[in-house]
Amino acid sequence: MFDPNRYDGRMPYRRCGDSGLLFPAISLGFWHNFGHVDNFQESRKMMHRAFDRGVTHFDLANNYGPPAGSAEENVGRILIEDFVCHRDELLISTKAGHDMWAGPYGEWGSRKHLLSSLDQSLRRLRLDYVDIFYSHRPDPDTRLEETMSALATSVHSGKALYVGLSKYPLKKLKKAVKILKQMGIRTLIYQPPYSILNRWPEANGILDWLQEEGIGCIVFSPLAQGMLTPKYLDGIPADSRAARPEGFLQTEQVEAQQEKIRSLGDLAAAHGMPLHHLAMKWSLRSSAVTSSIIGARNVAQLDDTLDSLKCPDLEGGLLEAIDAIAPIDKK
Template sequence: MPYRRCGDSGLMFPAVSLGFWHNFGHVDDLQEARRIMHRAFDRGITHFDLANNYGPPAGSAEENVGRILIEDFVCHRDELVISTKAGHLMWDGPYGDFGSRKHLLSSLDQSLKRLRVDYVDIFYSHRPDPETRLEETMSALATAVNSGKALYAGLSKYPLKRLKKAVKILKDMGIRCLVYQPPYSILNRWPDTEGILDWLLDEGIGCVVFSPLAQGMLTPKYLDGIPEGSRAARQEGFLRPEQVEAQQDKIRALGDLAAAAGMPLHHLAMQWVLRDPAVTSAIIGARTVQQLDDTLACLEAPPLDSEILAAIDAVAPGETKKEAEG
């Protein structure tokens, strides 16, 4: 596993991180989740990425990971970077989501209990709150770090203008933003087209991207439609059939490019994301150990040359997107 420095900080990340958005909730197989975590760690994945509402149901991914951590990973805690987030809907009532101090700090306390840890390495504001002053949201992140409940602060899915302001507010509070987390893939290039990746490089802020495979769309499974049992076919998932259908022509064209390059589509997609110097790590999901190993095999693929990069751009040119989904 190659490791990359997170911006100009002292923290190193594996090139590929393990995300718990799907496949680790109470609707999933706990023992397979355990095997995936063991295998990921054995393969050098030292970053586990969570959020308060991951599951389903919300909170269950943290509960299951917490159980596995306490049973199997206690002696490895200092070898792990564990992150969690708050900002999306988590509980009923007026304080269950978005960016108030009330929500973020209450959520962090709940996450620590579910994860059975004293602190997380990174605590993110999961999304910008259009109704709450940035100073309030950033003060919650500062409090999390100053209290020792988080080692670092991070931001996720903030558009560039708001991101710049948030980073400055944190700096004025004596807290440096360690990392930014956006969706980023061949099919979703908005962090690049909006200039976010270049700005992060200039500022020395790390970038850990999620959905590098566009929730599985950039894998061979969707080349011929939506197979039974896939994420798009699951009622509790976030990937909808109409999203796949809208991208079907691009998926097939990219699959042809990958085949011509002698690699599967998901390896092409991972190599494309990891080629960018601003990207510290790419978060992947896995339903099985075999799927995890298959995705990690992308690290053995050769870098993409200028000819295939140009061909990818021709199939799926970047389009500005004002607000990320997820």
């Protein structure tokens, strides 16, 4: 069913910190385009195509959809119908912490929420365990010891092989990693947003610290929710994500970055590549970054983004030019 040559070297694999795991340089995420509102057969084709091209890591969260939970339900159906013989070739991650169900325990970082959510995710995914279970965001009102104890329990119970943290600021990240270590659990990986237009993991010293600690880093939104694609070079198209009233990307966000986007587009064109290929190669330029998570609407878009790996590595002069256009914000 799948390409027998999927591990022929086209997809580079990168070690996750100093762990025993290797991740594909590009991972497939299910934040958008895999919910019940989307075309199920296209979702299935994208998972098949990704695996055929060596993508062995699928990244989910409890609330991905829409509606919330539906991405896990759809992926679970595809896994049980098409991938059951390949489970041990895959890394499957999920997360808990954002708003998921009604009532006081439907979000944040309590043991109640995290462990209940993990059980729900496993049922939707039709799996006995996930490879990585994340705390999706820090909880300002719950002690880190409680949140980390839930992650530790997920491993001790066999429902997760590893644990990760997402979007924690450096001070809280350091404390969380220390608490987990005291509980006998090593933090495998950290997941922040990261792109040419959003360099806060660099500005705050997170990438350097993760590398010192031997913790992997998998970044999301390397294309800044589509801003670092040719789509927004000439304004905001009527059918674009930014033109819709709902969602995370808003018109004013694009407008605020328009000058940088156009300058980066010109720079990419001068070096013979499309803007999104430049942005993907940039997101992987650091040895601190294990993998970069992409989303895709269809197989053609998936193939196009994966083809960015064929581009040459970015050299010093080009990196300096990118820095001049979009410098690190040290505030």
